[in-house]
Amino acid sequence: WLSDDPRVRAALDGRRASLAPFWLRMQEPSGPPTGHALVVDGEDTFTAMLAHVLRSGGLEVAVRRFDEPGLREAALAHEGPLVLGPGPGDPSDATDPKMRFLRSLTAEALGRHRHGVLGVCLGHELIAAELGLDIVRKEVPYQGAQTEIDFFGRPETVGFYNSFVARCDDGTAAELAAHGIEVSRAADGEVHALRG
Template identity: 75%
Template sequence: RAALDGRRAALAPFWLRMREPVGEPSGHALVVDGEDTFTAMLAHLLRSSGLAVTVRRYDEAGLREEVRAHEGVVVLGPGPGDPGDPDDPKMRFLRGLTGEVLREHRQGVLGVCLGHELIAAEYGLPVVRKRVPYQGAQVAVDLFGRQETVGFYNSFVARCEEEAAARLAERGVEVSRSADGEVHALRGPGFAGVQFHPESVLTVRGAEVVRELLAGLSEGVRP
């Protein structure tokens, strides 16, 4: 039993305990699914944070109109593909949608993995292929001044050097990045994005991280 418990020591307690009861929803999240099976886990994590959740695939008819009319946070979810590929219809659509919600949506935008990369690209950061892809890599990172152990599943990453970080800071955008410039997370007025998967069992405090990001969105939404 001790050996089995030791194997679970680095996994998220949220996924190891019985489901805790959640009260009446205090808001409504619309999750844009970029074709990733992690989306179901992300939706569950959002529900545990007190939100009603609707999930829509990026290619569902009427999605753009539903996003425009949505009263609540919009979550740009994870998914495969190169966000910089102009020949990919999915990426063309998601790039356009991301730009639109960042400019116009007033109730918060959260990006996860691909969604985060799309947000980073809208803020002028290059998104490049990683030399060694992360697929199920558990890494300790600095997340806005606090160390978190998180799970990465990405082949692409946004990069941000000192000069770009300074320019973004002037616009009220905070960047969490590694020593070599790989962006772990972004946050600014009314939006946040994380490269890692907070819903993964490898992200030890994923539920808490999501709740904190959501709280920051509600505090920083644009007038």
């Protein structure tokens, strides 16, 4: 077995040495669950890490694939936070059945779901697109890039892992603000986050 090879084990141990301990072991909840989140998996194993973060924050978490029968109904009826998770693909590609479904689900969730909608990676791009923002392919994709950003007025070090980005100019930001939606963005208009 590869896992028994001391060279493989040493290489894996070396790679794990720089990881935060948070990712290497299950976290004990700080108390009883405070709610239940439903994470929509857009075909990305990062959803497991996302679920780990949500559980550590006190939520029970269910992860369901975007193509699982009954997902739309379950997501819209869910009485807790709905997380539109990550996944590969161009969120603007109307010929992709996955993107058509996820765009439709996002539109319905933003209009009908009353228990909070969070978008991460692809989910964030889908929400931005539904709010009318342009989604463009990055010239150079972020692949685990850490950088400090202005996050709604405070500096935060964040990690990016994306090939597409939403863009927002001053006029569009003002229009969204008039509807109660704040935009955290870089000077070049790249959108970091939306809230409201």
